[in-house]
Amino acid sequence: MSHDSSILLLGHVSGLYGVRGWVRVHSYTAPITNILKHRDCWLALPGATGEPAPADWKPARLLSGRRQGKGLVAQFAVGEAGAIDDRDLAAGWIGARIGVSRQALPRPGRDEIYLADLVGMAVENEVGDALGEIINVMDTGAHPVLAIERDGQSLLIPFVRDVYVLDIDLAGRCLTVHWQPDY
Numbered sequence: 755m756s757h758d759s760s761i762l763l764l765g766h767v768s769g770l771y772g773v774r775g776w777v778r779v780h781s782y783t784a785p786i787t788n789i790l791k792h793r794d795c796w797l798a799l800p801g802a803t804g805e806p807a808p809a810d811w812k813p814a815r816l817l818s819g820r821r822q823g824k825g826l827v828a829q830f831a832v833g834e835a836g837a838i839d840d841r842d843l844a845a846g847w848i849g850a851r852i853g854v855s856r857q858a859l860p861r862p863g864r865d866e867i868y869l870a871d872l873v874g875m876a877v878e879n880e881v882g883d884a885l886g887e888i889i890n891v892m893d894t895g896a897h898p899v900l901a902i903e904r905d906g907q908s909l910l911i912p913f914v915r916d917v918y919v920l921d922i923d924l925a926g927r928c929l930t931v932h933w934q935p936d937y
Contacts, residue, residue, distance in 0.1 A: 761796050761811055761853035763870050764789045770845060771827040775838040777847060779819065779826040782870065784893065786826060789852065790819040796853045797832055806851055814852075867922065869898055869913070876928045877902050877911070880920060883935050885909060900929075909937075 769778040781789040797814040798806030812833045819828035830847070831837045838844050862868060869891040877885040877900070886904025891913065893899075898913040911933050912918050921930040 760856040761798075762856050762859060762868060763851055763853045763873075764792065764795070765852045767797075767847050767850045767852065768825075769848060770841055771822065773841045774829070775840050775844045776827050776829045777838075777844050778822075779828050779852065781826055782891075782893070787821060790816065790826065790828070792816065792854045792858060794854070794858065795830075796855070797830065797847065797850045798853070799847070799850050811853065867924065871924065872900065872913075872922075872929065874927065877931060878928060879931055879933050879935070885911075885931070885933065885935060888929065909933075 764783055765779055765781040767777045768780040770776075771778050779789065781787070783789045793816045795814050795816055796811040798810040798812065801807045801810055814833070815831045817829045817831055817837060819826060829838065832847070838847065859868070872888050872891055875888045877888060879885060884904070886902040886907070886909060888900050889903045890901040891898050892901060900911045900913050902909040902911060911931055918932050919929065920932055923929070
């Protein structure tokens with residue numbers, strides 16, 4: 755597996771599970787178990803900016819994973835170090851982002867997108883008011899919610915096409931919404 759500098763974020767390591775190197779995984783996929791389909795993946799700890807730098811991504815392999823209660827647990831092998839097989843080694847990966855090479859995923863169909871592609875997009879409303887930048891897409895069960903930040907202010911907008919989300923310009927990296935700045 756080679757690093758193509760285009761990693762799509764699928765989840766993150768959220769905690770420890772047991773004493774044999776297993777970790778709790780927070781999945782951004784729908785359904786959440788889809789993350790377990792990707793044996794070859796990448797792990798990276800967040801850098802100073804809160805996000806991994808391209809050089810921080812390490813090739814990894816999902817050795818095993820399963821549903822545990824309402825979440826997921828998994829065990830990884832990272833780089834040349836091999837299996838993460840004890841709790842102390844696993845603790846060093848808490849907060850790590852889990853991603854896959856975009857080449858490992860099917861191309862989105864017509865009128866489909868990967869929600870992760872929205873992160874970093876500018877958001878404006880239909881009259882051209884700049885509302886900020888998408889910093890996260892959260893799954894609430896009913897529908898995804900866009901977390902938008904502007905000048906330290908946070909805004910949450912439901913990702914419901916043709917109701918709140920009017921246009922997605924992937925090439926121009928801009929999302930147009932039916933939303934007012936003071937909502």
